[in-house]
Amino acid sequence: MYEELxxxxxxxxxxxxxxxxxxxxxxxxxxxxTHPALIDIAHVLADxxxxxxxxxxxxxxxxxxIVRPNDVAFGDDRFRxxxxxxxxxxxxxxxxxxxxxxxxxTDDQVRALQAWPSAADQExxxxxxxxxxxxxxxxxxxxxxHFAHAGELAPHDFTIRRGTMxxxxxxPMGPEFRAMYREWTQAGHPYYRPLPDTAG
Amino acid sequence: xxxxxATAHSxxxxxxGHPLAVAVVVNGGQVWLPxxxxxxxxxxxxxxxxxxxxxVCVPLPPESAxxxxxxxxxxxxxxxxxxxLALDLEERAAYLGAPAADRGAxxxxxxxxxxxxxxxxxxxxxxxxxxxxxVLLVAYASW
Numbered sequence: 001m002y003e004e005l006x007x008x009x010x011x012x013x014x015x016x017x018x019x020x021x022x023x024x025x026x027x028x029x030x031x032x033x034t035h036p037a038l039i040d041i042a043h044v045l046a047d048x049x050x051x052x053x054x055x056x057x058x059x060x061x062x063x064x065x066i067v068r069p070n071d072v073a074f075g076d077d078r079f080r081x082x083x084x085x086x087x088x089x090x091x092x093x094x095x096x097x098x099x100x101x102x103x104x105x106t107d108d109q110v111r112a113l114q115a116w117p118s119a120a121d122q123e124x125x126x127x128x129x130x131x132x133x134x135x136x137x138x139x140x141x142x143x144x145x146h147f148a149h150a151g152e153l154a155p156h157d158f159t160i161r162r163g164t165m166x167x168x169x170x171x172p173m174g175p176e177f178r179a180m181y182r183e184w185t186q187a188g189h190p191y192y193r194p195l196p197d198t199a200g
Numbered sequence: 201x202x203x204x205x206a207t208a209h210s211x212x213x214x215x216x217g218h219p220l221a222v223a224v225v226v227n228g229g230q231v232w233l234p235x236x237x238x239x240x241x242x243x244x245x246x247x248x249x250x251x252x253x254x255x256v257c258v259p260l261p262p263e264s265a266x267x268x269x270x271x272x273x274x275x276x277x278x279x280x281x282x283x284x285l286a287l288d289l290e291e292r293a294a295y296l297g298a299p300a301a302d303r304g305a306x307x308x309x310x311x312x313x314x315x316x317x318x319x320x321x322x323x324x325x326x327x328x329x330x331x332x333x334x335v336l337l338v339a340y341a342s343w
Contacts, residue, residue: 008334009332009333009334010333010334010335010336011330011333011334011335011336012335012336012338013325013327013330013335013336013337013338014338014339014340015317015337015338015339015340016340016341016342017339017340017341018341018342018343019343021318021320023342023343024320024342025320026342027342028320029320036319036325037319037320038317038318038319038325039317039318039319039320040315040317040339042217044217044315044317045315045317045339046339047297047298047303048303048306048313048315049307049313049339050303050304050307051339054339054340054341055338055339055340056338056339057336057337057338057339058312058336058337059334059335059336059337060312060327060334060335060337061334061335062331062332062333062334063331064311064312064327064328064331065310065311065312066307066310066311066312069307094336097334098334107310110310111308111310114307114308116300116303116304116307116308117300117303117304118300119284119300121300122284122297122298122299122300122303123284123285123286123297125284125297125298126284126285126286126295126296126297127286127295129214129216129217129286129295129297130214130286130287130288130293130294130295131286133212133214133219133293133295134288134291134293139291142288142290142291146286146288159341162343163341163343165343166343172343173343
């Protein structure tokens, strides 16, 4: 997709919200990207853009304006059975925007579709930040305490709840994650929050 | 508050991701930051009219219990600046995050917040360097 569109004034920037460069490295090396492939151990992007899960995508135009706010999109349909998301819908909309400049939403619609962080969301991110720093200092037990508190403050924030699992000795694909996912979705909460025009 | 009986400690104050070691006085559950540490770590001057950066001052509560001589209580400072605080007294470390209102207002402006992040080789990239192009920003993770 990127190779197809990159000569039309278009760039992809990928950002791995990973525990370490080494966690991200095999994925980036396997993809051999020709676009910037960045690593964000401290979750700077999640803080600036109020991201609470991955994958999260945004479209930003030539003037640096957000034209599609946080959305869920996958590059292919590997996870379609779980997510219910058809990757072609997003890719078609993206091609149309890049080629024709056709924006999916007005500015007011973009604002209406945005989620702005609450005080608890930002407090959770502060505890994540403290925990992440302590983890880097080799203070794993203290870090785990702060990650747990952050997850209680923002239970919908899976960049914290799932994203810290490796730092507390848990498998983010394992039974603890599946139990977390089950509890969350059975309580009626969405795990992914796609925008209406590409959902389903 | 009897801070003269408390002892001075080295403390790490992480301001939005940037750690700085400062000398503080810990007394009970309170961390007292001297004015020079407030200036060094956060760039605010502690003045009689409040916390100031240039001509901009954030007033502090009158008769404030968060002030003691030339020091300010860290939790009170965070509250005055409306910044979330994560404090670990045992580890002698605290993280000051970004105010929810600032983050929300920045997103509502629709100007995409800039960031600077490294690639695998450690080269730092910014979003703003790509101005003039359409950008698909993709956050993902290996977890």
